[in-house]
Amino acid sequence: MVLDSKIPHGEMDKKWSDYKGHVQLVNPANKRKLEVIVVGTGLAGASAAASLGELGYKVKAFCFQDSPRRAHSIAAQGGINAAKNYQNDGDSVFRLFYDTVKGGDYRAREANVHRLAEVSTSIIDQCVAQGVPFAREYGGLLSNRSFGGTQVQRTFYAAGQTGQQLLLGAYSALERQVALGNVKMYSRHEMLDVVKIDGKARGIIARNLIDGTTERHFGHAVLLCTGGYGNVFYLSTNAMGSNVTAAWKAHKQGAFFGNPCFTQIHPTCIPVSGDHQSKLTLMSESLRNDGRIWVPKQKGDNRKPQDIPEEERDYYLERRYPAFGNLVPRDVASRAAKERCDEGYGVGTTKMAVYLDYKDAIVRYGKIEAGKTGLENADHAAIVALGKAVVQEKYGNLFEMYEKITGENPYETPMRIYPAVHYTMGGLWVDYELQTTVKGLYALGEANFSDHGANRLGASALMQGLADGYFVIPYTLGNYLAEEIRTASISTDHEAFVLAEKAVNDRLSTLKNINGKQTVESFHKRLGKIMWDKCGMARNEAGLKTAIAEIQALKKEFWSDVKIPGEVNEFNTELDKAGRVADFIELGELMCFDALNRNESCGGHFREESQTEDGEAKRDDQNYAYVAAWENKGDNGWELHKESLNFEIVKPTQRSYK
C-alpha cells in the first residue's frame, strides 16, 4: 500500500482555499440521509459533532464520561494560539506556520500546518461568538500573552482555565444540536471496535458502561476524536480514563499509526510523592518566566533549600543555555532536569525533583514596587512583602494548587518540580483530509499525528483540536460523503456487525474468565515503568530491545494472570480498565519499535546514540525526514511505511538555545 497524503497542488498559501473551492459538496436533502459517528467529545469531537449537526448530517456522538463536558481538553491551562496580530507585533499566518513547523523539529507536514495557521483566526471569532469569556483589556478588547518562548503575543487565554472555557463553548454548541435533534448523544459509552464493510468504516460496536451491554451503531463515516495515549506511561498529566482503545481498534482494522514514539514530556509538573501516585499534575510553564531552576552543586545534599548558600547552587539551565536560560523549550528543559537527577543531584525525599525558586523574583518585584511608591530605604522584609503580593497576583492560583497537593508554601520554600508525560504528538496517520488509511474512518485532534511533528508548542493543542472539528472536517468529510449519497443506511443486522459484536463480547468474557491473581492496576504500573525507563525522555538501542522483550512477557502474563472482579454485564470499572490496559500493552510495544527504528534525536525524542559532543540532541534529516506509519500485521508484528517530508518553505536547521 502506497501512502497518499493527498496534499493539494499549488502554492502553500493557496492550497486550502483551492481545496475548498473545488471540493465536492453534498446537497441539504442528501445530508439528512447521511449518518456520521463521532467518538470522543473533547475539543475536536464536540466541535466536529456540533458543526456537522448544524450542516444537517445525522450525527451520533459517544463519550465514556458521564457528560460530554468532562473530556480532558477541559484541563488545558495556558491558552490557544491564533495569528490575529491584534498586538501589532508582527504576527501573521506565515509566522505561526513557520514557528509550528520549526517547533515540531521539522517532522510535521507543512501543508497541514499552514492550514492550521490559516484557520486559527476563525477559531477565536467562533469562540467569542459562543460566549467564551477570554481575558480582556480595560478597553474591552481581547488580551494576549506570549507563551512557550515565542516572540509574539498570539496566545488567547481565560485565566488558567482556557481549555475549560473552550470546551464548554463547544459543549454548548453540541448540546444545542442535541436539543434540535441533529445529534444523538451517548454518554458512558465506550467504542470497542470499528465495523468495516467492503473495506469502508461503516459503524462501531460500543459498550454501555452502565449495564455492560454492547450495541451496534451504523454510520456512513466514523470520526475518532479520542485524544492521546500518554497513559501508556501509567503516570501522566492525562485524565484517569484517557486511553488509546478506540485508536488501537482502528489500528487493528487497518489504520496506520504515525510516529507512535513521539511523546511530549512537560518540564514543570509536581513530582511523584510515592507508590500510591495515580496521576501527575502540571503547573503552567508560565512559571518559568519568573522562577529560577536549580539543584545543589553537591551530590546528595540533604540540607533544606533555604540553608544552601547561593554559591553552592547550580542554576544548570542558565549555565548550559545562557541565551535562553530558564525559558528553553519543553524538551530541552525536561532532559536537563532528568540529567541532573540521574547524576545524583536531585532533591526532595525521592531525589527525583529539581527546585523552581521564586526567591529572586519576589525580591526583584519587591524592589520595583518599593521604587514605584518611593520607599527609598525599605528593609528586606518590606521588599519581600511587596514582592510576594506581585507574585501572588501573577501566579496565585498555581501557587495555591501546589500547596494543596504538597502541603508546602512556595512563597517560603522553593517548589519541587519534575518532568511528566503530557501529550502525544504521534497518533493515527491521516492524509490532508484527516482520513486514515481506512476509507471513511477519520481521526481528529490529538488522536491524529499530523500537525505537531516531534514536539508540540505551548497553546497549539487547543488550536488544532478546534481547527480540525470546526473548520477542516466539515469540508473534507463532505468530499467523501458526496460519493456515499447512494449508499442507503446499512442494517446493523448485517453480518459484519454481528461478527464484530461477537468478537467484542468474546474478548470481554475471555478477560473476565482469566481469574488470575494480579490486579489490572498492577499491570498498568509495571507497563508504565518499562515505558518511562526505556522509552521516555531518553532512549537507546539496548534499552528499547530490553523493553520490547519485557513488554511481550508482560502481555503473556496479563492474559494469563489478570484478576477482574464483578460481571461483564454490569457497571464494572475494573473490566473497562482491563480492556484499556490490554491495548496499552500492545501500543507500548509498537512505541518501542518506532523509537528503535528512529536512530536520531528530534523534538521530544532523544536518542542517546545521536547527540552532539556537548550532549545536545542531533537530528538526522538525511535518514529520518519521514513520518513512520506502522501497519498492523497481527501476530507478525508491524510493517513500516514511510511518508517522506518535503520542506518547500521552511528549511530545516539545527535548533540551538546556547
Place this chain on the structure above:
Amino acid sequence: MEHYHMNLTLKVWRQKNNKSKGKLETYQVSNISSEMSFLEMIDVLNEQLITEDKDPIAFDHDCREGICGMCSMYINGQAHGPWQQNTTCQLHMRAFKDGDTIVVEPWRSTAFPVVKDLVVDRSSFDRIIQAGGFISVNTGNAVDANALPIDKKDADDAFMAAACIGCGACVATCKNGSAMLFVGAKVSQLALLPQGEPERESRVLNMVAQMDKEGFGNCTNTYACEAECPKGISVANIARLNSEFLKAGLSTED
C-alpha cells in the same frame, strides 16, 4: 511539611444499582500516607477489596486535578469533604489524622439518581443546558472577535460564573436539592455578554422550566451551595437568575 501515616475506618455507601437498596459498609485501611489524595486512598482500598475477592467501590473521577467536575463524594457530611473551594480529587489525606472514621456517601438528590455505590446520574444538568445554555451561532457565522468590545468587568464576571465545573455539589449540599447556583451561573455568564442578548429571555425561561421538570427544588437562600462550591461560584448569580427570570416573565406575557 512533616509526612505521617494513619489507620482509618471508612464507612462507605454501597448500592449495587439504581433498583437495589443501599447501605453503609465499614472498611479498615492502614498505613495511609498523608501525601496521598483522597481518591488515591480509595484506590488503595479498592486494590485491597479486589485481592479479597470483593467488589471494589464504584466512584466517578477522571482528571484528578479539580477541573472536569466528575468526582462527587459526600465526605463526613460535606460535599467534596472538609477543605474549602476544593474538589474531592484535590482533597489530600493530611486533612485527616490517625484513627479517624470517615463516612463517604454519594450526592443525594431526586434529580441525581444513584447508578452504583458513589456514582450518580447527573444527565439532568446536560438537559438543562440543552434547554438554553448556549448562544445560537453556527460554525462560520461569527464576526471578528474584536468587533464588539466588552467591558472588562462584565467579561471578568462572566468568566467567574463560567468557571462552574458542573459537579453538582451545590445540589447535593442544598436541603432543597436546588440547582439554582448551577443554572444561575450559566444564565449570568451569557446575560453579561452582548453575544447572549438576542436569546436572553427565552434562555432563562427555558432553563428554569427544564430545571423544574427535572425535579430540582427551590432556593431558600441558605447559601450552602456557595459555601460548598469547589469553584467559589457566588450566590450573586442566583440573584441575577431571579432578576432575569422576572424581567423575562414580565416582557414575554402576551
